[in-house]
Every structure is written in structure tokens, then in C-alpha cells.
Amino acid sequence: MGILEGLVAPLLLLNLLISSVYGRFVVEKSSISVISPEDLRSKHDSAIGNFGIPDYGGSMIGSVFYPENGSTGCHSFDDNNPFKSNSSHPRILLLDRGECYFALKVWNGEQAKFAAVLVADNIDEPLITMDSPKENIDLEGYIEKIRIPSALVDQSFGESLKKALQKGEEVVIKLDWTESMPHPDERVEYELWTNSNDECGIRCDEQMNFIKNFKGNAQILEKGGYTQFIPHYITWYCPEAFILSKQCKSQCINYGRYCAPDPEQDFGEGYEGKDVVVENLRQLCVHRVANESNRSWVWWDFVTDFHIRCSMNEKKYSKECAEEVVKSLDLPIEKIKKCMGDPEADLENQVLKTEQELQVGRGSRGDVTILPTLVINNVQYRGKLERVSVLKAICAGFKETTDPSICLNGGLETNECLERNGGCWLDSRSNISACKDTFRGRVCECPVVNGVQYRGDGYTSCEGTPFPESALTGCHCPRGFHGDGHKCEDINECKEHLACQCDGCTCRNTWGGYDCKCKRDHLYIMEQDTCIGKAAHFSENTSKFGWFLTFLVLAGVVGAGIAGYIFYKYRFRSYMDSEIMAIMSQYMPLDNEHNEVQPLRQGSSKQE
Known part of the structure; x- marks a missing residue:
């Protein structure tokens, strides 16, 4: 790499960082109506929390409580907590923003037997999405245990509720999710942005548990013509100046056009990012080819069988293994190969090019920048990624009285x-x-x-x-x-x-x-x-695990460009590998712990 390329690299990094930070992230909302006292009767928006289980399609009327002490909810409430009431309504806890993670506040509220938690913003700003911290922060594993819904309300609305409560008035509100999920017709269209890599730890395990547990429901809905499901896969690109670098060659196909992070986050061993991209492409083509013969639901069989027979985590993955799964499901392997094209060619792959274009948000849907992301009727799903919760959200997407019988089973x-x-x-x-x-x-x-x-x-x-x-x-x-x-x-x-x-x-x-x-x-x-189906509710924590390959390549190049050609010649490879690993562990799109970044993200926040 020449010195000129080293100077250009920081500009490329800055440009991509800005475009990612300012990605179009949409805050999904529910509504809150004040029923009493009469002088407060009004309707307000609230931002649905990205953990727990929002009651899509439903509503809840409850009495609001605000603690005189510990109003941030950062510590557990005693068994003899000051929330006793003769009200016959479910209890809804109102807390102040600040001092700890949103998810911890909601968990403490659930432990105190509240049916829902509202968090009042402490600054005057547009609503943001309450997100989950990384699992290494959640030492007690409380995030995956949260079952109640939660929402953030703006500062002025929160203050009006607190003033009424401080005067001794009973405040009764209605939390309403009936319009949070569009339900225009008799068919629900939904998509899952996922990944074939199963070697990313607990997040991959949770994602695969959801796919395995939801498979039966998904196939019944698809076979009955009630839904249209499409899987999607996120890929990134390598800047043209660095296509010949070791990192791009090992993580990308089609000359740097489509890339994925190294599965083990170690460039020296195991599988490479390009293995993940190729398998992503195969799974996309499995769905496309199966759909041509009106067997689109076979994708769920392929993914679950592939996870069992060809797991990267268990070092069983190979092209031959994946093709054996294709054959076992009676899918035309030659058609799938034709759909995949040549990963080594210096050409656009139309399937993956389409996927990259679809990542950009259009209409009511925001950009897809995290994995996994579930989109239902063009709205990003918020909450726990688990079978019953997702089925409930999908059922909320049917026009009234047209929901299929599967929506009237068990807890639904x-x-x-x-x-x-x-x-x-x-x-x-x-x-x-x-x-x-x-x-x-x-x-x-x-x-x-x-x-x-x-x-x-x-x-x-x-x-x-x-x-x-x-x-x-x-x-x-x-x-x-x-x-x-x-x-x-x-x-x-x-x-x-x-x-x-x-x-x-x-x-x-x-x-x-x-x-x-x-x-x-x-x-x-x-x-x-x-x-x-299975009765056990697996904890599909929707903690985010997006991996941006572009940063992974460019971060090392920024330092290398400053030192120039000599530094690159002797130190670039080892420096790049260590820097890439550091960035991958610290920077997650919409999953960032540094407060100074949050004002730029326009929509997501985890820590107070």
C-alpha cells in the first residue's frame, strides 16, 4: 500500500462511520391514554422497549405507581415495598431515567410484581428505543428473564403523571399496542435477517433456538397461505483500495464485494468470513429455488438440519456437507448452484447485491444494521425473540377476524x-x-x-x-x-x-x-x-450482534496510513489483526456502551 492510499484510508473510515452512526433507525411506538384523573385525559406516544414481551395486538389498563425513594429503579424493591393499593387494576410502575441500564429497571419492576414499566425521560428529546446491554454486563442473566412490557415516555408526560401521583390522585392509564403492528389484510409478510454462522456464542445459540422452535408454526402459516416469509442475510463490502489485503481475501467473495466477519474472530485459524458469506448465499438460494416449486417452507428444514449436520461451531462445516443437506430435502442442487454463481468471479452477485440494497430502510421500516432483526408487515419487531412472543406479533398483523386458528392456541x-x-x-x-x-x-x-x-x-x-x-x-x-x-x-x-x-x-x-x-x-x-411444538419458553434475548467488516479492515489501516509505507511493511499484518479484534468487541451498531455516541444514533440507547 502506498502513502497516498494510507492517507485516503482515514477519510474512508470517517465517511463509513458517519453513515453508519446516522443510519435510519426507526423508533417503534405504542400509545398511552390517560383515563383518570379527568383533567389529565390525553393520548401520548411511547417507545417500545427492545426486551421483554410487548403485547402486540393487545392493550392493558392499569394504575400507575411512582416510588418516593429509589425512583430510578436501579436497586431491587423490598418485599414490603411502598406500592400497596386497593386498586383492582394491574399495577404499572413509573421510573425515572438515569444511573443504570433500562433493562435492569424493568427487571426490578417485574420482581416487584408490576405488570409493566414506564421510564420517564430526564431530558427534552425525541423518543429513543430502550435497548439491552451486552450480555457481559448482564452477570445475573436478568435480561433473558424479562417477560413484562416496557416503554419510554417523554419528559413532559412523565412529569405530569408524577405531579398527579404526588397530589394523591389515582392515575389510571391504558397501554395500547393494537396499532403498533400494521394489520391491513388477510396475509402477513415477515422477514428474518439472520446469519449462517453459529460460532458467535450465546447470541447464535439463541437465534438457532428460535428458528428450531418456531419452525413448526412458520411452516403451518406458510403452507396455509396465511403468511409470506423471506429470509435475509447482512453482508458488507471491502473498499477497493484494500481488496488485495489478506483480510479482505479471507473475509470476502467476488473480489471484496460481499464480506462477513471471521467466525472465530481469529484470522489465524478455523473458518473464514468468506465461508460464512458462501453459506449465507446458499441458504438464500435454497429459499429462492424452493419457492419456485411452492415449497418455500423448506428453508426452515434446511437451516435446522444444517445446524445439526454442518455446524461451524462443531467444526463440521464443508461445502460437501451443506450439499448433502440440500439433497436430503429433495432440492434441485444444480439450480441452487446456478443461483449462487461463481464466488471467485470479479462480478456482481445479483442475489447478494439485492440483499445489500434491502438493508436500507424504506417507508416505515428503518435500516437493518443488527442481527437478528425480525420485520413484520414492514415494521421492525421489538422484544424477546422467542416462539410465543413472535407468533403473537405475527397474529397481530392479520386484519381483524381473519387470523388463522393457529393464533387461537395456547397462550394466544x-x-x-x-x-x-x-x-x-x-x-x-x-x-x-x-x-x-x-x-x-x-x-x-x-x-x-x-x-x-x-x-x-x-x-x-x-x-x-x-x-x-x-x-x-x-x-x-x-x-x-x-x-x-x-x-x-x-x-x-x-x-x-x-x-x-x-x-x-x-x-x-x-x-x-x-x-x-x-x-x-x-x-x-x-x-x-x-x-x-415445545412448551418451554426459551429465552431468545435480542441482544444485538452486528459485525461491521468495513471497520474491521479500515481500523488497522488508519494507524498504518499515519506511519506510512515503512510501518505498513513491517508491522501492518499483526497490528491490523489485533485492532480488528478490538474494534469488533467494542463497536456494535446500535449496541454501543459509550454515552458520547448515543446523541448521534437517533433512536437507541441502553445505558443511562
């Missing part, structure tokens, strides 16, 4: 029809009801029974002919009934052992049919009469 089911029939019309003789559970709650709609549409308001009346003439022709009863065709009675499939015979199933008879449920939050699949 509203069950409002079980109590007083949800206030809807009911024919007690035939047990025909107008009450229908949906993800957002019950609706009263006159039902369709055996092809007959009952009509009425759904609340006080529904009228229809239970058995149309066509059902009696030839003296046959409709399906689910038995008799001579003139007099038909409901078949109790549960009592006669005609349904729900799988292990763990429970059966409930309905008029003309039956309803099968599984234990815990397992999902019942009627076609196979089986339960799938």
Missing part, C-alpha cells in the same frame, strides 16, 4: 366465548353460538353451520335453517350427525373416540364437530392428529 387464545358466551347470541338447544374468539378478542357474528348462513345482529338473534333440503336428499344426515336423514342427532366424536386420540390431546364436542386442544402451548394438527 382469548377464550372470551367461554364466559357467558361472550355476551353473544346462543341457541342453547343446539349449542350453536354467534361468539367467535379472535386474536384481539371475541366478535359476535352469526355462524355458518353445515353450509347454512345464520343471519341477525349476532348479539340478540340469529336465524337460519339448521338442515337445508339438500342435506336431507337421499336420507343422509350432514357430516358430524347421524340419523335417518329426516331426524339427525349430533355425533359426540369425543365420547365415541372418533377424534383427538393423540398423546396429550383433550377433546371438546361441538354442534356438528369437535375441538381438539393440546397440553400447555403445543399446537394441534388435525390432518395428522398430533401435537407439535
